[in-house]
Amino acid sequence: MKVVHTSEIVKNIREMCIEANHYLSPDMKETFENAMKEEKSPLGKMILEQLDSNLEIAKTDMIPICQDTGMAVVFAEVGQEVRIEGGWIEDAINEGVRQGYTEGFLRKSVVRCPIERENTKDNTPAVIHYKLVPGENIKLTLAPKGFGSENMSRVFMLKPADGVEGIKNAILTAVKDAGPNACPPMVVGVGIGGTFEKCALMAKEALTRPVNERSSVLYIRKMEEELLQEINNSGIGPGGLGGTVTAFAVNIETYPTHIAGLPVAVNICCHVNRHVVREI
Numbered sequence: 001m002k003v004v005h006t007s008e009i010v011k012n013i014r015e016m017c018i019e020a021n022h023y024l025s026p027d028m029k030e031t032f033e034n035a036m037k038e039e040k041s042p043l044g045k046m047i048l049e050q051l052d053s054n055l056e057i058a059k060t061d062m063i064p065i066c067q068d069t070g071m072a073v074v075f076a077e078v079g080q081e082v083r084i085e086g087g088w089i090e091d092a093i094n095e096g097v098r099q100g101y102t103e104g105f106l107r108k109s110v111v112r113c114p115i116e117r118e119n120t121k122d123n124t125p126a127v128i129h130y131k132l133v134p135g136e137n138i139k140l141t142l143a144p145k146g147f148g149s150e151n152m153s154r155v156f157m158l159k160p161a162d163g164v165e166g167i168k169n170a171i172l173t174a175v176k177d178a179g180p181n182a183c184p185p186m187v188v189g190v191g192i193g194g195t196f197e198k199c200a201l202m203a204k205e206a207l208t209r210p211v212n213e214r215s216s217v218l219y220i221r222k223m224e225e226e227l228l229q230e231i232n233n234s235g236i237g238p239g240g241l242g243g244t245v246t247a248f249a250v251n252i253e254t255y256p257t258h259i260a261g262l263p264v265a266v267n268i269c270c271h272v273n274r275h276v277v278r279e280i
Helices: 006-022 026-038 042-061 089-103 160-182 196-206 218-232
Strands: 002-005 071-079 082-085 127-133 138-145 154-158 186-194 247-257 262-269 276-279
Touching: 002 006, 006 082, 006 089, 006 138, 006 276, 026 042, 026 247, 071 082, 071 089, 127 196, 154 160, 154 196, 160 186, 160 218, 160 262, 186 196, 196 247, 196 262, 218 247
Parallel strands: 002 082, 071 127, 186 247
Antiparallel strands: 071 138, 138 276, 154 262, 186 262
């Protein structure tokens, strides 16, 4: 049985917080460069070039990509053959976030109570989702989520009779309602099926799938491609000021659901779609 000390988890989460907030992931970088070539609107192209300059400055001068360095969302896939020593894994993850945001001079945006609104001053606690998986490794995915785009999230509890067209309409409605508020070009994460909370979790996790990877399920892949085309035909464009690149990708995840329901969740992320993946 593999043994992982919590100090390794702290170290990796700390580094991931800093990395995600300063550097674009490889899949996003490739997609961003393609978008600058494909954008048809002169204004849209200029905005993309300005955003690209911002990304270069952030990388070179170690300045956060965005002033909203987000609430840390962590997906922890823990192998059932792993034994964790040195303390509680949740404490280790939160300590890594605390170190990353404090030592990385990242904005602290988390309040302890949603009613009283007192800042925790170290961006903890993180939102952590655990999954027990086969094997002897721990896979950590960290996605700092800014709330300009997070506030544009939607859950639709559709009727089964609404079918595919109802699903598409719900997703397009969410994107059009978001407009410029989600800092487009955006990545659209979608969860279909399960229950109220399951579809929302799938939509969130869908954002961490590389944007250059389509679904392995043929009819879902087709839906992703059709929706991306419709969204880019909406004219919202970069910065919401018009253009042909409104979204980089539509990532859809599905799960079995009840005969009486058709839950659909849409979680939108801005043009940087920050995420880092590591395996211990």
